[in-house]
Amino acid sequence: MEDLNSVNKRAHKITLLNRRTCNLTGVNDVLSFDVNEIILETDQGMLMIKGSELHVNRLTLDKGEVDVEGKIDSFTYSEQAGSVAKGESLLSRLFK
Secondary structure, three states: OOHHHHHOOOOEEEEEEEEOOOEEEEEEEEEEOOOOOEOOOOOOEEEEEEEEEEEEEEEEOOEEEEEEEEEEEEEOOOOOOOHHOOOOOOOHHOOO
C-alpha cells in the first residue's frame, strides 16, 4: 500500500468540535477570510467554510495547519487545486 504522503503532499483532515472549533491540516494557503466566509486552498481542492463570527486563530502554513473558531454552517469543496497549474485565475476557479 502506498504511503499517503506519496500521493498528496500532506494528509488533509478536518476535525470539527461542536460546530464551534475546527482544526484543518493539508492547507496550502488561505485565499480570503472574513467573519462569514473563509476560502482555503488545500491538497484536495479549494475549500469554502461558511458560518458566522469566524476567526482564524492559528495559521501555520509551513505545516499546513489552520484553526478556525466561530459558528460553522458548511464546508464546500470546489475543483482540484490542479487547475492552478493550468493558469486559471482565482475568480475563474471559484465561479465554475
